[in-house]
Amino acid sequence: GENVEQHPSTLSVQEGDSAVIKCTYSDSASNYFPWYKQELGKRPQLIIDIRSNVGEKKDQRIAVTLNKTAKHFSLHITETQPEDSAVYFCAANPGGSNYKLTFGKGTLLTVNP
Amino acid sequence: SAVISQKPSRDICQRGTSLTIQCQVDSQVTMMFWYRQQPGQSLTLIATANQGSEATYESGFVIDKFPISRPNLTFSTLTVSNMSPEDSSIYLCSVHVAGGPRVTGTDTQYFGPGTRLTVL
Numbered sequence: 334g335e336n337v338e339q340h341p342s343t344l345s346v347q348e349g350d351s352a353v354i355k356c357t358y359s360d361s362a363s364n365y366f367p368w369y370k371q372e373l374g375k376r377p378q379l380i381i382d383i384r385s386n387v388g389e390k391k392d393q394r395i396a397v398t399l400n401k402t403a404k405h406f407s408l409h410i411t412e413t414q415p416e417d418s419a420v421y422f423c424a425a426n427p428g429g430s431n432y433k434l435t436f437g438k439g440t441l442l443t444v445n446p
Numbered sequence: 447s448a449v450i451s452q453k454p455s456r457d458i459c460q461r462g463t464s465l466t467i468q469c470q471v472d473s474q475v476t477m478m479f480w481y482r483q484q485p486g487q488s489l490t491l492i493a494t495a496n497q498g499s500e501a502t503y504e505s506g507f508v509i510d511k512f513p514i515s516r517p518n519l520t521f522s523t524l525t526v527s528n529m530s531p532e533d534s535s536i537y538l539c540s541v542h543v544a545g546g547p548r549v550t551g552t553d554t555q556y557f558g559p560g561t562r563l564t565v566l
Contacts (some may be wrong), residue, residue, distance in 0.1 A: 367554065375491065376536075376559050376560055377557045379555070381556055382554065422488060422489065429544075432494070433479075433491065433494070436489045436490075439488050
């Protein structure tokens with residue numbers, strides 16, 4: 334089955350700096366890679382996603398890059414703000430499933446003012 | 447998008463008892479899922495709730511422990527049976543929605559607020 338590895342498990346940055354979170358996946362059939370943000374005590378919220386026919390996608394201060402050959406994808410947050418502090422999860426769809434997701438273990442991002 | 451509610455939001459239960467969690471969506475959705483999130487951990491898929499047929503369980507999860515109902519396209523329940531302290535977790539339902547929000551423009555998955563279960 335699909336295995337999604339996520340690094341680092343914790344990340345602390347100063348406000349205004351950039352943050353990068355990396356994930357690798359094992360199933361070459363995976364073709365959908367969403368990122369979720371979960372604030373303390375809240376539900377996971379989708380913040381950006383990418384499909385395998387695209388190498389990069391950007392939405393304001395967040396971007397995701399995908400390297401299909403190496404089977405890894407990354408989340409980039411620029412100009413970080415304290416409200417970016419949360420746990421971030423990457424995910425991949427095992428077997429190219431239209432619906433199922435396998436999640437990474439999460440990264441706790443702390444943005445220090 | 448989809449608005450998802452869950453009941454109860456939290457509960458404290460005794461060992462050996464059962465708890466049924468409800469998930470309600472404001473629109474008809476084909477695919478509904480149940481996840482478990484243990485304290486400080488990631489999200490693990492328990493099962494896919496299929497409307498009109500038996501749920502599809504992931505490895506490590508069985509119907510006797512986690513029976514699921516899906517009577518229609520907007521509602522599902524998950525029962526945690528014969529509970530033990532190891533079942534203490536947050537249980538979340540999620541739905542797959544076609545034609546996602548602006549940020550994705552594609553099919554996407556939304557999560558309910560979760561049910562925080564503590565078993566003593």
